[in-house]
Amino acid sequence: MGSYQLKYHAKKPEGIENKKAYLVGSGIATLAAAFFLIRDGHMDGKNITIFERKNVNGGALDGAGNLEDGYIIRGGREMEEHYECTWTYLVIFQH
Amino acid sequence: MYMDLFGDIPTLEDPERTVLDDMKEINDWDPNVSAKRVIQNRGEEVDSSTLGLKDHHIKQLTKLFLAKEEDLGDLTVEQFFTPDYFETNMWLLWRSMFAFQTWHSVVEMKRYMERFIHLLPGMTELRNILFSRYNQYDSFVLPLVKWLEDHGVKIENNTLVTDLDIEISGKEKVVTGIHLVQNGEEKHIKTTRNDLVFVINGSMTENSTLGSMDKAPELNRELGPVWSLWKNIAAKDPSFGRPEVFYENIDKTKWESFTVTFKDSKIADIIKDLTNRDPYSGRVVTGGIITIKDSNWGMSFTLSRQPHFANQPDDVLVLWAYGLFADNEGDYIKKKMSECTGEELLRELLYHIGVEGELMEEIVDSAIVIPAMMPHITSQFMPRVKGDRPEVVPEGSVNLAFLGQFVEIEGDCVFTVEYSVRSAMIAVYKLLNLDKQVPEIYPSKYDIRHIINATKTLYGNKPLPGEFFVKKLLKDTSLEGLL
Incomplete structure (x- = not known):
């Protein structure tokens, strides 16, 4: 599968402005889903709500701390070039 | 001194660069290669430059590569291989790199072998593995959350979803309500078939506990709220999966x-x-x-x-x-x-x-x-059969999708960011009925060049059986160089 499929923009779904999306958990999966709803599904971000039980977002993707208390990562990620879905998603700006 | 050391590191937080740009830039500039992959005797290097396989191990790996998932069922790695396989370099490297245990699913091992076959030649030195500039939170989560919030998405913290109302009539399944506890207060949201509900079912990091310099972390064996939610949903219909397959054996998943x-x-x-x-x-x-x-x-x-x-x-x-x-x-x-x-x-x-x-x-x-x-960090690797993990959009679901590491996606591998993102893309495209395709999984397992290179790696980079004759056959043809 190449550019012909990947670069294609899906048509705006009928009635998308009247839909609301609720996402449970704030792991990378729901963050990505919210992104695809907006970019590919033409949904207004204002109609999207993510529920997260903690006061920190990201689920398993963690990283916190400071010099005084020490830093903490529960794990790290080994990635590779052919994360075909991830790399189409991570084209957002860092800021 | 500082400038000299860091002088050629690209700008750290350039607003003009995307997360992907940054990822590629730093990994091109500084590609990963293992300094020493394995040590023993308090610092001495162990030679792990080859996978250390015998012919009968290669036979078993080939058999696994060719087997069908449904025929393997819930076999464990241990049940599939002969005991001496677990003495090989390959298992030592594999086990440590992916946190695989002998009691985990051999189907998942098969998926890894196929999905990442193009990485096998670099495996002994961890070549072609990409690492983000910073930890995963700073490099991935922060920019993503910022992008979403800039686009109006609300993230409501301290909000625990405990159950869904799901109307199942005939062949249709519709979420009609969400039960949640927000800042300690119980709430209920009504949803219609026009709305969309996405649930991350299950969690690898559920009930994680931290210790300190003078305290060990306490193992939490309780059923955490993420698993409880999936359990509550699963009780409503068999197509929503069997969470207990993954959360019950803490001593095998921690x-x-x-x-x-x-x-x-x-x-x-x-x-x-x-x-x-x-x-x-x-x-x-x-x-x-x-x-x-x-x-x-x-x-x-x-x-x-x-x-x-x-x-x-x-x-x-x-x-x-x-x-x-x-x-x-x-x-x-x-x-x-x-x-x-x-x-x-x-x-x-x-x-x-x-x-x-x-x-x-x-x-x-x-x-x-x-x-x-x-307690659940390798629960996604537990032996499973079809139906234990729900489809991303279960049969008949009008407005509900499951996301994350515990859904069924043909051919892809769990314990990866990609699996979660892929589930998200499938879910959105399907529920919105978008006329757009999800990128196919990189099909390296069908590429003869990758298969040959991987096979050579299995054979410790020694010439393959018959290689001499095939090379002779291809000499002075357009396919010369394939081997």
Whole structure:
């Protein structure tokens, strides 16, 4: 599968402005889903709500701390070039 | 000094660059390669340059490659291979790199072999593995959350979803309500078939607990709220999966990690001796994990590019380690890993990299160790059969999708960011009925060049059976160079 499929923009779904999306958990999966709803599904971000039980977002993707208390990562990620879905998603700006 | 060391690192936070740009830029500039993949006897390198397979192991791997998932069922890795396979370099590298255990699903091992077959030749040195500039939170989560919030998405924190109302009539399944507890207050949201509900079912990091320098993390065996939610949903229809397959065997799915903050530079000399690399260079140091072969805890550790945190001072080093066998006694600290304080965990690690006496005391005195116990961290690898994991959009679902590491996606591998993102894309495209295709999984397992290279790797880079004749056959043809 190449550019012909990947670069294609899906048509705006009928009635998308009247839909609301609720996402449970704030792991990378729901963050990505919210992104695809907006970019590919033409949904207004204002109609999207993510529920997260903690006061920190990201689920398993963690990283916190400071010099005084020490830093903490529960794990790290080994990635590779052919994360075909991830790399189409991570084209957002860092800021 | 600082400028010289970091002078050629690209700008850290350039608003004109995307997360992908940044990822590629730093990995092109500083590609990962292992400094020493395996050590033993307190710092001595173990030769792991080949996978160390015998012909009958290659036969078994080939059989696994060709087998059909439904024929393998819920077989474990241990049930599939002969016992001596677990003495090979390949298993040592595999186990430590992916946190695979002998009692995990052989179907998942098969998926990894196929999905990442193009990476097999680089596996002994962890080549072609990409690492983000900083830790995963700073590099991925922060920019994503910011992008979403800039686009109007609301993230409501301290909000626990406990159950869904799902109307099942005929062939249709419709979520009609969401039960939640927000800042301690119970609430209910009504949804219609016009709305969309996405649920991350299950969690690898559910009920994680942290310890400290003088306290071991307590293993939490309770059923956490993420699993409870999936359990409540699953009770409504068989197509929503069987969460207990994944959460019930904590002793088969837990392991412990710890993060060390070194404030003193003494550790830098030790790392430098071990890796021949400067930990302050801003480049990869250990180059992925270093596995300690004779560690009874099954310990591996890594010093990623420093700084690993955006707010980390230049003279501080942050190291991460984990042990596959938290119930085993240490080799220096004669206690189970799970019972050790942060200080004891660090002492065991220092012992294994050859540190002792006064130096050990000095390093321990100026370090902070935070242990993390994760009861479900490899639950996604538990043996499973069809139906244990729900489809991303279950049969008949009008407005409900499951996301994350516990859904069924043909051919892709769990314990990856990609799996979660792929589930999200499938879910959105399907529920919105978008006329757009999800990218196919990189089909390297069908590429003869990758299969040949992987086979050579299995054979320890020795000529393949028949290679001489095939080469002769292809000589002076357009296919010369295929082998």
